[in-house]
Amino acid sequence: MNKNKETYGRAKIIPVFLPNQGCPNRCIFCNQKEVVGTSLIHTPREVYPLIQAYLNTIRTSWQKKWPGFSERIEVAFYGGNFTGLPAEVQQEFLRPAARLVSEGQIDGLRISTRPDYISEAGLELLASFGVKTVEVGVQSMDEEVLKRAGRLYSGHQVTRAVELLRGGGFIIGVHLMVGLPGEGPASRSETIEKVIKLSPHFVRIHPTLVLKGTELERMYREGNYRPMSLDEAVEVCKEFSLRLMRSRIGVARIGLQSVPQMQESESVIAGPFHPALGELVASSIAYERMEELLSRQQSGRLEGGNKRQIMILVPERELSMFIGHKRQNLNRLRQKYCGWQICIQPDQSLKPGELRCVEIISAPV
Ligand code: SF4
Structure with a gap:
């Protein structure tokens, strides 16, 4: 057992x-x-x-x-x-x-x-x-x-x-x-x-x-x-x-x-x-976890004047839970961090419950 x-x-x-x-x-x-x-x-x-x-x-x-x-x-x-x-x-x-x-x-x-x-x-x-x-x-x-x-x-x-x-x-x-x-x-x-x-x-x-x-x-x-x-x-x-x-x-x-x-x-x-109350709760928890991750990101390095591009990587099977019902979680994050470009992407290497945040730095033209 x-x-x-x-x-x-x-x-x-x-x-x-x-x-x-x-x-x-x-x-x-x-x-x-x-x-x-x-x-x-x-x-x-x-x-x-x-x-x-x-x-x-x-x-x-x-x-x-x-x-x-x-x-x-x-x-x-x-x-x-x-x-x-x-x-x-x-x-x-x-x-x-x-x-x-x-x-x-x-x-x-x-x-x-x-x-x-x-x-x-x-x-x-x-x-x-x-x-x-x-x-x-x-x-x-x-x-x-x-x-x-x-x-x-x-x-x-x-x-x-x-x-x-x-x-x-x-x-x-x-x-x-x-x-x-x-x-x-x-x-x-x-x-x-x-x-x-x-x-x-x-x-x-x-x-x-x-x-x-x-x-x-x-x-x-x-x-x-x-x-x-x-x-x-x-x-x-x-x-x-x-x-x-x-x-x-x-x-x-x-x-x-x-x-x-x-x-x-x-x-x-x-x-x-x-x-599906359990799924609503799980999705709400997922939002908090992403929000916590982004708030740490916020207090870190800031690009002078550039629009930040943030990719949140989540386990493939949990993608819909993180995005939320009718994209609610993603939309809330985008509203809260309105100067940023945020996307949520699946990552096969992540285990259930894991998530990672990657900042995409565009090369100067
Ligand atoms: S003991 Fe449990 S099953 Fe019995 S009346 Fe109370 S809640 Fe219902």
Whole structure:
């Protein structure tokens, strides 16, 4: 297994959705049936054929697209509070999936759960079926925000849950929500600082959406909740991502995965929904990095009277991310450094994440 902490969240996931199963109550923002679709509720008996069907798709589709495909494939029990289910029900779900692991058809199992439903005995059960990754819905480290969201646990319980998971040798994922009622900059800052201290292997960041049929929808319609704008969400997710990346904690996903059901049933009433939010954030980070590079260039050598020509070299596969949606990043840079000629070019020799700035000096005529 790849031991680089920043890559832990990455695997091809076969999701088995158990919408709201095992939940002690309904959190104010949550309506899993709207997000994943009622047709995706699974009983233990459906697990084995469902995974087989996914695997067939993977073999015929993914491997055709990427012949050298060798990424990990994991089965994930998502959409509910897995460890809130009775132990025998957990076993019924895990047994067929564990069989596929022992047959070598998939590489591992993961579950999602809440911090207040993690116990030593519960983790022993998961480990006995080969669960390697546990994704914990922390959402916030501000207890007031948690209370208002209908999640009645403390920061201490989150810390304890992560300690137990680490002690049990699990790969730990943390889910965070930004834009919950009662949250502000101080609360967000507290959350990200505390989560970094917990040092999970990876984090998923979800801006809060107002989903149909939730308590949050009622609050929104009564004027008691204002969701973040898309720009605010991109800014906050960027801030979180940068801080996590600097601490070498992987960011596995930003924003909800868009499924056709969400668009068909108009599940999202309000909030910063975007089908490619992660790409918007990545592009915004890319802009900052180029801007930082150019500002250093600015304080360096200046050509007397000549128009400066700057070429920013980026990895070939990341070119569109650096240029930005509708050339937004390039246009912003050109506006900011209006006396310069700036272009962004691919460079095959650069590794992902690398970039370089070259000043083109024209020979005197
Ligand atoms: S957010 Fe998680 S714990 Fe809360 S209702 Fe939804 S699935 Fe259950």
